Structures are given as structure tokens and as C-alpha cells.
Amino acid sequence: MNATIAVITFRAMLGRRRALLLLALPLVLLVLSVVLRVTDNNDIDISADVLQRFGLATLLPLLALIAGTGVIGPEIDDGQIMYVLTKPIPRQVIVLTKLAVAIVLVAAFAVVPVLMSGIVLQGTTAGMAPAFTVGVLVGGVAYSAVFVALAVLSRNAVTIGLLYALVWETLLGNFAPGAKSASIQQWALSVVDALTSASPVKSTVDLPVAIALLVAVTAAGTLLAAYRLRSLPVASAE
Template identity: 40%
Template sequence: MSTVAFITARGLFGRRRALLLLPLPILLVGLALLCRMYDVSPDMWGQAVIVALGLAVVLPVVALIVGTGVLGSEVDDGTIVHILTKPLARRDIILAKYAVAASVTTVVSAVPLFLTGVLAGSAKLGGALAVAATVGAFAYSALFLLFSLVSRRPVLVGLVYILVWEGLLGNFVSGTKNLAIGQYVIAITDKIAPNGMMETPVSLTTAIVMSAIFTVAGTAFAINRLGSFSLAGETS
């Protein structure tokens, strides 16, 4: 299992896809730093930078890039066959790749969000954002890893979820908020560090329970899905 995780991490950072992880976090921190340098009140830029960019774009997009990258390319090019012929349980393969995806997403998203919170004038807000981003990273990673196994266009499906389900419908259809990971992240942040920027009807209990369900169910379905792959690299 550790060998699979090591190979996955090396392959992830050895591809050009890894370079896609840098621009958004840099932009996030850069904008916050610029506002801080010019003494712009966080009340004026917090909603746009922290919530609209950091939580609604940086976190899910980073998770999408990483979550679909740890396994999706192997399914596409057929190299998944080499992994499946190894004497490893399908469960261990998925758990190893999920661990890499969740860990990388957590670091790449939680660190810049923490710095952004600190630049907004509150270490408590920074810590809250980091904790919430970690929870979101684990939930998003499970979902997007599953997408890479159930669709030949996992990035497209993931973007539809982020932009349409969480973005468009989430703003106009209140019922969808209870099934949106981004709303769980906002709810957790606001509970730890209450502020006027975070508004969501989702309760903390719902956020925690649903995040756990996304994480466990997504991983379990991914394990089951990989179990249906034949040695030809296609589902039976």
C-alpha cells in the first residue's frame, strides 16, 4: 500500500498537471497580500477573495486536479492493468491513492487559505479556514476519485458538479446546499471563527455528518468500482 502511495505521489508531481496546482493558491495569497499592503479593510475584500475565490474555486479545483489525476490517467492509458495484476487488494489500491489525493489537496489548499485568513487580520480565521479546507479536501477527494472511475471525462463531470451544482444551483435552489461540500466548508469555518462573510443555511451537524458520508461513501463506491475492472482495464 505504501509503495502504491509513493508511486502515485511521484507520478503526480512528475507530470505537468502538478504545475496546475500552483497558480490559484498563489493568486489567492497574492490578492490578500495586495489588499493588506494597501490597507484595504477585510470587510471589503474578504467575501470576494476568501469565499468566492478561496473556498468556491481554489479548494474544489485543486481537489479536482489531484483527485482525478491519481488514477484517471492510468484508466485512460490502460496502465491500470499493471496495477491490477499485482498481488494487492483493490481496497488497498484505492486507499493508497485516496490518501495521496487527500493529503496533497489539504496541503495545497489549506496552507494558502490559512495565510489568507491571517492576512485578513485574524489567526483564528486562518485556522478555521485550514480546518474546514482539510475536511473539504477529504470529501472532495473521495468524490473526484470516484468520478475518475465512473466516467471517461472525470474532469468535465467534476467541473459540472463545482460550477453547476455548487455554483449555479447552490445559489438559487436552497435544497442543493445540503448536498454541496462547499457549503459544509463554509459552515465549519463560520462555526469556528464567526464572521459576517460566511452565510449558509447548513448547520454544523449537517456539515460534519454529510462530509463524513461523502468521504466514506465515495471511497467505498470507488473500491467497489475498481473491483469491477477486468484485466483489460475495462469494467466487466
């Protein structure tokens, strides 16, 4: 971790436009939860559906995409990253710092709102609120690592990330069981399923497999980003 890089990255990510993007979806989730609670449309089936489809399947990957690509992608695109690479800072430290910032942002703008939404909808019933909180957190770490790696590997990271989150996990996942099981969303849902007794929450992946895959994807994304960053030519900073 490098404190200076972390502070600069937080300042860049929390600028006016990016902050609005990070706040928009959590606010929609919270408002929806309050409306459902006030109108007594918050039975356990509806609550689980909101937390899974909106919180885990929509809010989490989109916020992780904004955070994961935003912490390093713009610096690579405009060449500013080269000034950091000329400093005596190991490339893996740069990547780990950027990843840590992305994870903190996901925790603040996805994990906390999902916890608040779960409490508004169901309180402590069936342990659903803390279960989804843990699931969104572990899923957020994996998503962040993947999207940071994408940002280092490609200038089209946002497009590729959207295709993965919206096409592979959401669209194909509803029709192809193989695609559904090979997704961070399902692995995170497996963690949720293990932590709550709410019957509507069901995952297609066994918990040990899901945990192993989450760890493997997180490690692979981090290592790949560090390796690719190491190969960027410092001379292009001129």
C-alpha cells in the same frame, strides 16, 4: 496504504505540467491577499469574501478535481492500472492509497495557502484563518473522495466534476436553495461558521447535518471507488 503506489503516484502528480496547475491558483490567492493587505483593503468583510469565494468555493474544488482525478484517472485511461491490479494488493488498499495522495496534495496546495492567506489578511482576528483552514481541509477530504470515485467510474470525470463544482455548487447554488444546501461547499462552510465569530461567514446547513453529510459522502465515494475498481477486468491489461 501501499508506500510504492503512493511514491509512484506522487511522482506522476508532481510532474512539470500538473505541478504548474496545482501551483497556479494558490499563487493567485496569496498574491491577491498580499495586495489587499498592502492597500488596506482587508477589512473583515472583504477578507471573509476572498477566503470563501476564492479559497473555499473556487480554489478547493478545482484543486481537489485535479488531484482526485489525476491520481488514478490517467492510469485507467491508458491501461497502466491493470499492472497494479495483477499484483496481490487488495483493491481497497489501492483506492485508499490514491485517496490519501489526493488528500495530501489538497492539503499542500489548498489548505496551507488558505491558512497563509487568512493570516496575511486578518491575522488571528475572529479565528477566521484557522476556521477556513479546517473547513477547507474537511471539504477537501470529501471532494477528493468524490473525484477519485468519479475517475474510477467514468472517463469523463473531469467534465462531470467541473459541472458539479461550477454549475451545481456555484451557478445553481445562487438561485436554488436546495442545490445550495446539497453541496460539499456549504457543508464545509458550516464547519467554518462554527469555528469563527466573523459575522460575514454564514452557512445554510446546520453543523451536525453538515458533519454527517461530509462523512457519508467521503465514505460512499471511497467504497464506490473500491467496488468499481474490483470489477475492472484484469485481462484488459494485455
